[in-house]
Amino acid sequence: MADTVIDLRSDTVTKPSPEMRRAMAEADVGDDVFLEDPTINRLQDRAAQIFGRESALFVPSGTMGNLTCIIAHTRHGQEIICEASGHIYNYEMASMSAIGGVLPRVVAGQDGILSWETISKAIRPRIYYRAQTALISLENTHNMAGGTVYPTRLADEICGKAHDAGIPVHLDGARIFNAATYLDEDVARITKKFDSVQFCLSKGLGAPVGSLIVGSREFIERCRSIRKMLGGGMRQAGILAAAGLIALEKGPKRLQVDHDNAKVLASKLAAIPEITLDPAKVQTNIVIFDLKKSRWSAADFLQALGKRNVLAVPVDAERVRMVTHLDVDGSEIDKAAAIVREVLKP
Numbered sequence: 001m002a003d004t005v006i007d008l009r010s011d012t013v014t015k016p017s018p019e020m021r022r023a024m025a026e027a028d029v030g031d032d033v034f035l036e037d038p039t040i041n042r043l044q045d046r047a048a049q050i051f052g053r054e055s056a057l058f059v060p061s062g063t064m065g066n067l068t069c070i071i072a073h074t075r076h077g078q079e080i081i082c083e084a085s086g087h088i089y090n091y092e093m094a095s096m097s098a099i100g101g102v103l104p105r106v107v108a109g110q111d112g113i114l115s116w117e118t119i120s121k122a123i124r125p126r127i128y129y130r131a132q133t134a135l136i137s138l139e140n141t142h143n144m145a146g147g148t149v150y151p152t153r154l155a156d157e158i159c160g161k162a163h164d165a166g167i168p169v170h171l172d173g174a175r176i177f178n179a180a181t182y183l184d185e186d187v188a189r190i191t192k193k194f195d196s197v198q199f200c201l202s203k204g205l206g207a208p209v210g211s212l213i214v215g216s217r218e219f220i221e222r223c224r225s226i227r228k229m230l231g232g233g234m235r236q237a238g239i240l241a242a243a244g245l246i247a248l249e250k251g252p253k254r255l256q257v258d259h260d261n262a263k264v265l266a267s268k269l270a271a272i273p274e275i276t277l278d279p280a281k282v283q284t285n286i287v288i289f290d291l292k293k294s295r296w297s298a299a300d301f302l303q304a305l306g307k308r309n310v311l312a313v314p315v316d317a318e319r320v321r322m323v324t325h326l327d328v329d330g331s332e333i334d335k336a337a338a339i340v341r342e343v344l345k346p
């Protein structure tokens with residue numbers, strides 16, 4: 001793809017930096033199934049330390065990280081409470097059911113954010129003829145609700161009350177560092193009460209591949225077996241962990257730039273008459289806008305935009321998502337907004 005393309009489809013499109021490629025080339029490696037890859041071990045130790053947990057496990061994708069945790073927390077025939085537009089329910093190939101054998105009990109949040117009140121109504125009664133609620137899963141930031149953030153007090157409250165009800169809580173924290181940046185709190189604090197956390201190295205943090213899950217030593221040992229069962233036991237994967245270590249150290253520090261760019265993008269887009277968007281709702285690096293006031297469907301609009309070298313993805317028939325990341329700078333954001341305005345001009 002030519003360099004002139006402004007790719008706002010996702011923060012997963014970022015390419016590894018020269019520093020990462022060098023570290024990958026020079027990484028110390030070993031067989032990680034034998035627990036002998038020193039770079040993987042370093043990455044896992046560092047992640048556990050940053051999150052204030054006993055242990056961490058490197059997994060090839062966020063999808064596998066979430067599924068691994070779901071399987072570790074549940075038995076076949078049980079239920080998971082999750083948000084209606086959430087990633088685990090909509091973008092993970094129904095793996096929780098197809099492989100994990102559990103039923104999603106879906107509840108809609110406000111901008112993707114759930115409250116204890118809505119969650120508690122979805123908990124199944126403890127009666128022998130009802131499938132039991134085995135897990136609650138939250139998403140922070142919430143991707144398809146537009147990168148929205150859980151206030152820490154709310155996340156703490158949900159976890160506390162879930163635990164009182166004997167139910168563990170998993171966090172799909174694919175973009176947890178974006179949430180931490182928005183809140184100006186550290187990830188250990190905002191994830192403290194969750195029983196398990198999955199987060200992605202391969203999104204805004206800039207690594208080419210990989211996610212981590214963090215939790216107690218006993219939980220992570222269980223996850224290691226499940227990861228192997230799912231085909232995620234890798235060998236000299238230290239070449240990936242080497243990039244992951246740089247992403248983990250350096251990635252979080254620059255996320256504010258992505259958030260600032262998203263704010264600018266949102267306000268420029270909101271000024272276009274054919275677009276419906278409240279820039280005040282943009283908290284992190286995701287901008288979702290509506291084309292209902294225009295004559296365009298999301299699909300036709302994205303095709304026209306693509307011809308002008310600006311890429312984004314549809315959310316549904318009328319809505320479009322743009323994501324800022326380390327490979328788009330302020331001038332490209334300005335340019336993308338100007339091209340959107342031109343394409344939409346009646």
Ligand SMILES: *Cc1c(COP(=O)(O)O)cnc(C)c1O
Binds near residue numbers: 088174200
């Ligand atoms: C990207 C993402 C994941 C995991 O995606 P993979 O492509 O499997 O790494 C999980 N949850 C959310 C909210 C995401 O945005």
